[in-house]
Amino acid sequence: MTSLNPVFRVGEQIAEAIRLHQNLPAKKAMEISVDLLREVGIPDPQKRVRDYPHNLSGGMRQRVMIAMAMSCHPKLLLADEPTTALDVTIQAQILDLISELKQKNNMTVVLITHDLGVIAQAAEKVAVMYAGKIVEYAAVEALFDRPLHPYTRGLLESIPARCFDSIEKRDYLKTIPGAVPDLYNVSSGCRFxxxxxxxxxACHDGMPLLSEIEPDHFVSCWKYNGGENS
Ligand code: SF4
Structure with a gap:
């Protein structure tokens, strides 16, 4: 939401990307900006194109950013925390919009997020990263149904909704003890x-490779599956 330049109209900011990358005249670039605002669901785009970022709500600014990202027809869209700071209703709308644009434009989306709810709603394949390494990679259903890496399991156990049964029994929400390692000083063993x-x-001495444990389900752990595979 703060990526837009506050002193330029949003239409100019979208048109700039089009002019620079597609070498189109300013008038044509502005027409495409209007079309893009329409495509991302902003009402009255001909008027809105002249708005400054502060004239728009958080959700609309996010739509403008998506319009800008889509302006040069990418094959791959990197969306880094695209719904942070949006309320859940707007978050769902933005995720639906990204999904719709992905289908329509036959595009790949890499969604970077710490929000497991967003992952469950939007992802097909998930790579779980810890301290700069992929520790587990699987289809979203497999990851949520059968997490293998202790870090993935810890993340899932720390979701209040998933702990509902235990909360009823008045247990505490589970957390992962400790803190992330200093990335300037990582050991040669497992980073977790x-x-x-x-x-x-064995975990201290050597970094486990990312290995395919089940079809399309990769994990980097000597004792994946709750220590059963030591
Ligand atoms: S390799 Fe060892 S330390 Fe690392 S996640 Fe697996 S069991 Fe834990």
């Missing part, structure tokens, strides 16, 4: 070692 309940000497 300090925080893992299943860690042993």
């Amino acid at each position: 070692y300090e925080r893992c309940a299943y860690a042993d000497e």
